[in-house]
Amino acid sequence: MLEIISGAAVKKLDTDFIAEKGITSHRLMENAAQAFCDWFEGEYHRNDKVGIFCGHGNNGGDGLAIGRLLWRKGYDVIIFLVGGDAKVSADCRLNRELLPDKLPAISMSSDDIAHMEFDLNVVVDAMLGIGVNRPLAGDFLNMVIKLNALPNVNRVAVDIPTGLPSDECLEGEAFKADVTVTFQYPKFSLMFPEHAAFVGILHVANIGIGNKFMRQFSQNRYYLQRKDVVSRHLNFSRFAHKGDFGRVLLVGGSYGSMGAIRMAAEASLRTGSGLATCLVPSCGVDILQASLPEIQVFSSSSEKYLSLPYVKEGLERFDAVGIGPGMGTTAEAEDFLLDFLMTFKGPKVIDADAINILARNKGIQQYLGREDVLTPHIKEFERLVGICENHKQRLEKALEFSKAHGCVLVLKGAHTCISFPDGTQYFNSTGNKHMATGGAGDVLTGMITSFLGQGYGVKNAVLCGVYQHGLAGEIASVDKKRGTIATDIIKAIPKSYVTLGVD
Ligand SMILES: NC(=O)C1=CN([C@@H]2O[C@H](COP(=O)(O)OP(=O)(O)OC[C@H]3O[C@@H](n4cnc5c(N)ncnc54)[C@H](O)[C@@H]3O)[C@@H](O)[C@H]2O)[C@@H](O)CC1
Ligand SMILES: Nc1ncnc2c1ncn2[C@@H]1O[C@H](COP(=O)(O)OP(=O)(O)O)[C@@H](O)[C@H]1O
């Protein structure tokens, strides 16, 4: 599991790694530059005019090494040196010396920054990295403003966009990258939605520092990747019957909002549930039966909203429950929900309106168990815990909530963050902006409920569910882009199993 460590720990990490491997810091920088170039070659053509903007620290050193390697590969490269000659780090200096004579390198004066015209297709930002310790000013600020305003260029940040602190929210200006190629592990601040316009697409380039070195700086934050989920999947034998794959119950829906629970149910079936049943208000029975023949449906007493009384006998036959999508927040839905949560003690995914109802109730602890998973998006989350100043605070509050209530909290969005009561947080690496479409969250509810029902255990169910939901979204959007809708994500779930190589 890839650790997300603090930027401040990286110097010590480098020193330990270098000492144990018996290599120089220059070699490590060369590895980083090579990893960047391997990625770059897959993206850009040799005819592209590449401007590499280098500062005076090790980020600048990376940029210089990248420039030298790309130039040798035949790219049309120009180096721009920003920030003057003061405080040039040793490896940056060495890489300045290693620049081939024929590779153009221009020292940018303040006047050049103000007046120079650039004719570039690709701008590579290696001005400042994780060593940034104050808001940008002077030449760096002016250069960043100028580069951000260049039309028709691709902007790539080396390690982290210049100006962005690695663990805090941005104050002031920063380089606006289309892609950030970050070394070894994604920096914490790259996970914040406030920084979306600066980070662009995130690519993590492995520079060979093993987890053994990272672990000593662990902050209990992890980046969830494919290799972390494949082994968490259960194997089912050739003799498995539908009971082995779990019986799940999806509870929700209201008059005019029946699609949400239907999508959750279909997603659970596509994720592998043996049997899916829906509990809805009576107006939903015909709709669901007609639109999803694979499921069973029963209803609570009233027509438009879930309500008391409902049939409680036999609820224990369900291995897991997903509750909330489309259920509304009426008083009758509230009575129903609170009663249901007290009645069904098995694992549950609590989503959407079920969260909104809990948010207006005091003492919600009594309704939540250790196998329960809350899946709020940011607005739903803030209804639970109050308005947050920024995403960093939201992430802190998510962890506090999970610890205080002993349940799992899935804060949805780009890089969905999963908080566990043991104090760990996992940031998802899959998914894309095309999943920002109504119903995508209902699909996630169905998927996690399905894994819970299949007997995955809460941790594996949530990690597999969140990762695979994002993967299904990526697969669905390959040929649909912003035309992707939630049912496309459901249709892509089988392909996500194929991609993962899970039978
Ligand atoms: N293990 C890793 O992650 C590796 C990191 N490397 C690179 O090293 C970088 C970090 O290098 P450094 O620690 O030298 O830091 P930087 O290259 O980010 O720059 C630090 C220098 O900039 C100054 N500075 C900070 N904020 C400033 C501001 N707002 N305006 C002007 N100057 C400012 C600092 O006083 C210091 O002199 C990483 O981002 C990465 O690119 C790689 O070379 C190799 C391995
Ligand atoms: N930009 C994005 N990148 C990655 N995943 C996203 C993005 N936007 C939305 N998603 C995912 O799509 C889902 C949306 O859920 P939600 O907001 O609850 O939708 P709804 O309420 O319409 O079902 C979440 O799982 C979220 O992580």
Ligand SMILES: [K+]
């Ligand atoms: K940078």
